[in-house]
Amino acid sequence: MVQTSTVRAIDNSLVTLDLDGVTAEELHSWTGHIRYTPRYGARGNTADIWAMELAPKSSLAAGVNSVRGTERERFAYNGGEVVIYDCGDIPDARWAAWVGPWNIAHGMFYAPQWEANDVLQVLSRVRWTDTPEGLTASAGRRFNLQLMQYFLPVAGVGTLQVEPKVMTSTPVPGWRGLSTPAGEIWRMTSSEGPKYESLVLATESAVVTLDPWAVPRKGQQGQPQARSAQGDDALGVAADFLSRVKSARWGA
Numbered sequence: 116m117v118q119t120s121t122v123r124a125i126d127n128s129l130v131t132l133d134l135d136g137v138t139a140e141e142l143h144s145w146t147g148h149i150r151y152t153p154r155y156g157a158r159g160n161t162a163d164i165w166a167m168e169l170a171p172k173s174s175l176a177a178g179v180n181s182v183r184g185t186e187r188e189r190f191a192y193n194g195g196e197v198v199i200y201d202c203g204d205i206p207d208a209r210w211a212a213w214v215g216p217w218n219i220a221h222g223m224f225y226a227p228q229w230e231a232n233d234v235l236q237v238l239s240r241v242r243w244t245d246t247p248e249g250l251t252a253s254a255g256r257r258f259n260l261q262l263m264q265y266f267l268p269v270a271g272v273g274t275l276q277v278e279p280k281v282m283t284s285t286p287v288p289g290w291r292g293l294s295t296p297a298g299e300i301w302r303m304t305s306s307e308g309p310k311y312e313s314l315v316l317a318t319e320s321a322v323v324t325l326d327p328w329a330v331p332r333k334g335q336q337g338q339p340q341a342r343s344a345q346g347d348d349a350l351g352v353a354a355d356f357l358s359r360v361k362s363a364r365w366g367a
Contacts, residue, residue, distance in 0.1 A: 117361055118142060123249030124365070125149045125169070125263050130277055130321070132267065133297075133361035141270035143333055146170045150262035151240065151254060164261070165237055167220045169250050175212065175219055182210040188231055193243055199224075199234060213238050215245030272356045273327040273349065279365040283322040285315060292317070297360045302350075312350055314357050321365040327353035 118138065121131045122145040134142070147169035170178070175198075178184075183203025190197055195215040202208045202223075211234045212221035220243065224234060241252035254260060262284060267275045278285060292299030298318035305311050316323040327349035 120267060122265055123246055123251060124265060125252050126260060127251045128365055128367060130265055131364045135359040135361055137269060140333060143268040144171045146266045148264045151258040152261045154257060154259050167222045170219050172214060172217055172219055175214060178212065178221055184210055197234060199231060217247050218245050218250040220250060268330045270330050270332040273325050273330060273353050276324040278322050280320055280322050285322050285324050287317045287322060295358050297362050300357055314353055316357055316360065316363060318363045321363045323363050325353050325357050
């Protein structure tokens with residue numbers, strides 16, 4: 116049985132995956148990571164780069180718990196609410212989110228640029244539009260969208276990272292990969308930090324990276340049962356799953 120999972124990306128594109136052999140209960144919610152840089156006058160340092168995380172509104176409580184947050188401020192903004200929390204584990208950091216009708220945009224803010232005005236200064240750099248399919252934004256003439264990544268955990272398989280092929284941060288090998296119904300697959304080994312292996316699927320419009328790990332089913336803790344003959348071989352399970360992806364599309 117093929118499950119279709121979609122999310123509206125920050126640039127108003129529609130990201131669509133047709134996944135074979137999974138049930139709706141095995142698919143978690145989409146999340147996103149976006150990054151902007153100034154269009155003019157960039158100084159080439161990290162102060163000019165700003166990033167936000169995107170998630171469904173239902174993830175707000177999990178976000179607060181992850182930073183051991185204590186609510187500091189809450190006020191209306193742009194058809195939603197801005198909430199700011201002191202972080203229990205990081206004394207000089209605050210976690211803030213814009214909460215819309217369906218989605219949230221959130222990030223970390225550090226002293227001394229962590230007051231409500233600093234949060235609003237970041238949030239107001241783009242014009243947010245919340246939709247049931249996903250959160251979109253228009254940066255106007257001030258900023259360029261540098262990076263957009265969307266993530267979909269699949270129970271028993273791993274986490275799929277999807278990027279547009281025209282703006283991918285994932286290097287696609289120059290040699291031919293394994294042909295599948297959706298595109299080509301390569302097995303990749305990390306070149307920095309701890310060694311790990313992942314899989315990359317390139318289609319006509321998207322690049323999908325699969326990080327294999329034992330994602331539990333929604334609402335469950337611990338390790339799920341192996342889903343294929345490879346048993347505990349997470350990479351083998353991931354390869355079997357990715358070879359059965361029917362399509363991965365990033366477009367209008």
